[in-house]
Amino acid sequence: MVRRVIGYPGFGGDAVRAATALRPRAWAWGLAVLLGLAGCAGAQAPTTAEQQAGEAPRTGQTAPASHVSDVAATQIPTPVVSAPAPVVVPPAARQAVQDAYDAVNKRRWAELDRLVPLAAADPVLGLYPRYWALRNRLQDRARPVPDAEVRQFLSDAAGTYLGERIRADWILAATRAGDYAQALQVPAVDDPSSSVRCALLLARHQSGKRARASEVLDIFQPNADCWDLLDQVAADHVLSRKELNGLLRDTLETGKRGNADRMAGVVFDDAAMVQYAALMKNPRKWLESRSQPRSAVDFELMTIALSRLARADDRAEAARAIQERWAGWMPKADLQWVWGQFGLVAALNVDPEAVRWYRQSGFVPMTDYNHAWEVRAELRAAPLDWGRVAAAIRKMSARQADEPVWRYWYGRALAAQGNTEAARQYYESIVDEQGFYGLLAAEELGRTPTLPEQPGPLDPAWVAQARANPGLQRAVALFDLGWRREAVPEWNFALRGMNDPQLRGAAEFAREQHIYDRVVNTSQLTRDVADFSQRFIAPFEGQVAAKARLIDLDPAWVYGLIRQESRFITDARSRVGASGLMQLMPATARHVARKIGMKDFKPSQVNDFDTNTILGTHYLNMVLQDLNGSELLATAGYNAGPGRPKRWRAQLPAPVEGAIFAETIPFTETRLYVKNVLSNAVYYAMLFSGRPDSLKARLGMVSPLSGTRTALP
Incomplete structure (x- = not known):
């Protein structure tokens, strides 16, 4: 009997660290096949790096050039592969x-x-x-x-x-x-x-070739090996005082105190470190004991102390104290950075005052993270000022502003200001993105979202080539032992340099082995084709859909959620104890079992397919009803707990469209989760029905009072 440990860092309701699963029987091609989608056998994968940054893959047909051949798939000769000799393992x-x-x-x-x-x-x-x-x-x-x-x-x-x-x-x-x-x-x-x-x-x-400041700033990350570099280049005066101060400010913004203290030790001498420790302990008390700063170090310490007041419970009162007592002492740029920190903390607390403080920050350079939250704060503002949304996006670096999320919102801002042609060009630039903002851009262009054309059948020789690949064989052996931490990079390393047919063949090999996440991740690397039979799958022969329909849940939404939660691994287990296909916490499972009268439920049954899907779909339905039938709010509630979307909704100054609510969710994991689940649901709806589906209709509007979903024109 083969056992496999499953872990999925960085996606779903929690980062799934480990689970033990018996290798399943060979499932039929799944619900997609039952619905007439021949060839739709595949599985799901963890979110890609771009999804974790807030977006779906750059297009369904694009992969990094270093990972694929430059030769079009139709021009690549089919390989002749002999059956590999059996490997005998003592x-x-x-x-x-x-x-x-x-x-x-x-x-x-x-x-x-x-x-x-x-x-x-x-x-x-x-x-x-x-x-x-x-x-x-x-x-x-x-x-x-x-x-x-x-x-x-x-x-x-x-x-x-x-x-x-x-x-x-x-x-x-x-x-x-x-x-x-x-x-x-x-x-x-x-x-x-x-x-x-x-x-x-x-x-x-x-070795004598002096590092440049730009090189250090480009690669530095707070870790043991980078600290050695920073210590040396600081001692050799490669970085200016301003650049070192910037690194300290960026590190303080992350909230990771240990890294901030380590960085401060590079920036300040021993005497200044005493003052730094005091202000970090109690910034208000430290500030009240200070006179007007005289030196560059004094100004930097005071800037840090003022920024720390943003984290106080009485943030508004602290801001008034800054204006009345200390603002006159501070250089304009330093004070603007402080207001940017106030804006960030307020935005993360869904505080409507965030826009006021951000607008006081001027054009001072901030981190990408902070620039993003300035835009989100403007999107939540009432009344919504699209000119300010556009201005906030223009503060970003060209690289950040080019991300699909900000291209979409900049297009919306342009359209709202009457520049429809420029807006159309922005939408066109991302409409092929397979994900949240690609779908929304298509609707802004007045197009009906559709699935990409399914590529032709894959020659079995490409799958045979994958089976014979030593690196993929090693990865499968590691998966079979349950060593996912070793197996995933081994698999990914073996994919390097593969062309489109080879990648599709490797994805099919992963499907044969029931390593579902590798199917989709591998298929998403193709450049010239987008094989939705691999990227989206509805396994378990319609059993999940049947359970959803029994309680009037949309099967496409349920499948979209499961795809994000567990990637269809029935025994997936998260680091916090959530289990099974729908990642139920033990207490939640017991509560739902009582509510629906499942009298014979035992905690050990939570990974059972039928038990988990019955409890999971009923819990999702309970959350949906509690949140006025809004799929958007219920998706957020399933991930973060039903109370949180209620609080986020209650703090809205006015009704907002669902896309704005989704983009301004303050928890990064939940924000990405919601966008992925709902865009997944749209694709599943189109796969299941063969008809178009609207993401904007699923998102609806969110009211600060009711949170009900209303149809958009």
């Missing part, structure tokens, strides 16, 4: 691999070293214990870097994911050891992490 060797995994988790390094030669006989996963042991030695600062052993490993693991990983580990270890020449000689790592980039820049700087 049971004792595979057991040694599993024992090594346990030893790593328990930090039993001597035991791991003993298991490495035993595991080497595993032709699929035998390199993993050796990698873990070598990585441990590379991370041990008390031991010399084992350069010769690393070179041998790279020779034996050429072209593999582990070879790529060990190069990154080698760069970090060599830099920490001060062997900068060796760090710079390591073969290049594709898509290096910020830690590796920081290490390489430090090595280059220490």
Whole structure:
């Protein structure tokens, strides 16, 4: 019996960290097939990086150029693939691999070293214990870097994911050891992490090629390896006082006190750090004891202290105190940054006063995060001033303003101001986006949302090629062991350089193995085709839809929610204990079971398919009824709890269209969740019915009093 651990960082109601699932039987092609959508076999994947940033993939037919061939799919010859020879894995060797995994988790390094030669006989996963042991030695600062052993490993693991990983580990270890020449000689790592980039820049700087301030600011992230870089370039005066102050302000904005204190230690001397610690403890008390600042350090400390008042419960009173007592002492730009912090904190608390403070911030540079919230604050303002929405978007960097979310809202602002032709061009630029704002842009253009044309059948030879791919085989073996943390990057590494047919073949291979998230993530990398039979699936032969219809729920909405919650993994389990297809918390499951009279319910049944879907659909219906029948509010309530959308709605100064409410949800996870679920629902509705569906109609309007959904013209 094969067991598989499922985990999905960064999506759904919670980040699903681990679950144990029996490999399911081979499901039929799913409800899509029953509805006449032949070929719609596939599965769901975690949100992409762009989805986690607030958007669906840049288009359904686009992938990074580095990941796909430049040759159109129709021009690629079909491969001739011989059936791969069966791989014989000695049971004792595979057991040694599993024992090594346990030893790593328990930090039993001597035991791991003993298991490495035993595991080497595993032709699929035998390199993993050796990698873990070598990585441990590379991370041990008390031991010399084992350069010769690393070179041998790279020779034996050429072209593999582990070879790529060990190069990154080698760069970090060599830099920490001060062997900068060796760090710079390591073969290049594709898509290096910020830690590796920081290490390489430090090595280059220490080798005589001085780092530029722009390079440091571009790659710096608060982590151990980047702190080494920052300490060195600060000591060498690569960064100006203004640039260091900017890094500190940006770090303070994140609310991560440990990182902020570490950054302050780079910016301030010991005497100033005493003052910094005092103002962070009690900014109002510190400010009341101060006289007019005299030095640059005094001004920076006072700016930070004033910004911290934004986090007080009496924010409005604190703002009045600033105006009356301290504003006259402060340079205009510093004071504007303070008002930007007041605007941000207020916006995150859905406080209508946010727009007033943002408007006092002028054009002072802010973080992308803060610029986004200024636009959201303007969208919630009453009356809605589209000119100010447009002005807030123009404050953004060109890169940020080019994101689909802001192109859509800028188009709306242009249209509201009578510039319909320019608005149309903005909508046209994102209408092919497969997601929330692509659907909304199509409706603004007066077009009926439709599904992309389904590509022709995939030649089985491409699937056979995927089955024979050693990297994909390793990933499947890791999934079968439940080691998702290792399996996902192994799978993704194997996809590099694949063309469209190869990616579709790999996605079908993942479907065969019931690794549903890899199906969609893999298929989304195609450039010239958009295969919705892989990207959207409704598995379980219509059983979910049947349960939804029993209580008059829209099956498309239910499927859209499940796609986001669990990716159709029945035994998915979140880090906070939510379980099953519809990710129910234990207390919620018990409550719903009592409400619907499920007298024989036991907590151990929560992962059972029928039990989970019955309880989940009933709970969703309860939330829907509690929130006046609004799918928008109920989706937010399912994720964040029903009380929160009620509070967010109550703080609206006037009714708003649903798209504005969705975009201004203050919880990032819930905001993305709502947009993904509802755009999923539109696609499922079109797949199920074969007819167009309207996202704007699903979103409706949200009132500060009732929150009812009303049809839009």
